[in-house]
Amino acid sequence: MTSPGSPSETRALIIERLVGDSGEADQVIAVGRAMAERALPLLQKALAGELGAPVAVDLQTVEVGRVPEARSRAGEAFALTVVPSPSSADAMTLVMDAQAVAVMVSALFGGDPDQPVAPIERDLSPIEADVATTVFQEVAAALNGSGKRSLDLRLPVPKAIAGNEARRRVLRDGAAVGIVYNLSTPSDSGTLTVMIPQRLLLTSRDGEAAAGKDGKATELDWRARFSEEVMRSTVRLEAAMPLARLTLGDLAAFAPGQVIEFEENAQLNARLSTRDKTLFVCEFGKLGQNYTVRVSRPHDAGQDFIDGLMPG
Template sequence: MHGSAAPAEGSTSLSIMERLVGATGEPEKVTKSGQILGDQLLKPMRAGLEDAANEAVPFELEKVEVDRISEIVAASGPHDAVTLAASGVSPDALLIRIEEQAVAIIVNVLFGAEPETGAGRLGRDLSPVEVEVANLVCRLLAASFNAVSPPAQQLKLPLPPVISGDVLRSTALRDGPAVRIDYTVGAEPETGRISLYLPQRVILRRGKDEAADPMATDAQSSEWKARFNDEVMRARVKLEATMPVGKMSLGAISALRTGQVIELSRTAPTETLLSAKNKLLFVCEFGRLEQNYTVRIKGPVDSENDAGGGLPLP
């Protein structure tokens, strides 16, 4: 993104026409194409964020508008993160801007901050960790984009690292009419915005490329889903099982001290429920194997009954 991008061969007359009248002079056609792409990106992007954070991350399409490429620099805050992706049809096929509040929100989610912990605005240059999180989001967006794009529209990977601050302000981009797709990440009252800018000549060509080779698009999408599903199956989740120890008064609990031993009742249940990510999985029983305590699976939780017959919820 440093310096001015050289125009592609044979694009001079096209650039002149873009500056005069826009790519087509049909804003409704441009925004409709952008809306279709924006909707297509929702599912793979949500899945990518959930896989990275091990929990669902709110990610919604906010709006689609006609804009200009130059606005990605003019509208960026001093601590927003921006990168540019090239494809076989354009050296500036997709530009991504992540607002600083969106970076802060995603950092909170990825590192397990409590829900009541506000992210706020950073108000400073991005730290190395925050830069890497912004790069991660851009990689997820590029993977999602490629998953729903025909071969001719595939983005070239890896993407350039994000830039921000003075480096972004001094960067020259080839201007031209564009479509801007805005997403919100996070839940109210605290949300951040992620914006995609595509030149109008690129977004309008998508429909032609998809119509020319719909089978190739389906095959690419299927291949990506299979690869993504394989990554999900290798993800690690935390298993939890609890055992009730009986009842105590609040006064007795307040008097507990380090090192104190709490005896189990002879009638204490030996069964428990095994869960992962707050989802009940199996009815189990506690035991021992040599020096190790164990949990033996007895059977799946019967969701039609009372969540395991009255067993304690982990």
């Protein structure tokens, strides 16, 4: 192991080891960008469902920095929260500037998206802090991930703080990757900054950052990654109820307006399927004003084949 060439380099190395390890900047940014881009569609969908209004979420930048920089770039008025994990008391620091808070508050309470949002030039109110907490929760959940790549954040996030409490909050200095999202409507925008310590990022995502340290991931690593992405994909479910068994002659005699009776046990044998593959046998019913299907048992293709050979 070689030692630094000067006292200043030695001092910098000691300080870095005290406040947090750092990795190669390009590698850290690549891992942070992959995480941010993976979370982007989840975050967009979650906020649309939470707000019920169109707010665009765009990835503005991913860069290396220090944890306190998230607060320094937000101006005088902002919301802040620090999310812990089992391995770190400050696994994620989230800061939302006042303009982003104003955009989200306007969207939540039905403001006209085509009209400029009144800027917030004071400390945030409790309601505005609550809105920021809601947004922070969705961002943390989207970035948290799952499986081996999970940051293992302790969710839900702590309530957002603002004003003097947020400005005086002590943030442990350390190397971090900064992810900046832009939250916007057609007329206004603001920024939300996420800081994740590099010591945590490099530990929890070592396989992704270093690719097994020898330039290639193991088969199990790749299988875990692909399995996670597949489980996130969406499919269309279809529920169908058996109608009746008829001859081709009966079918040919059908005429407009004809009424067809369901079989006696049709309601108990609805089939839940996706992409032409039957998954479950269900019971058809109604809950309030909505029709429902309740899963009864997994579909048995073998038994279904036998039943088709010997119709009742």
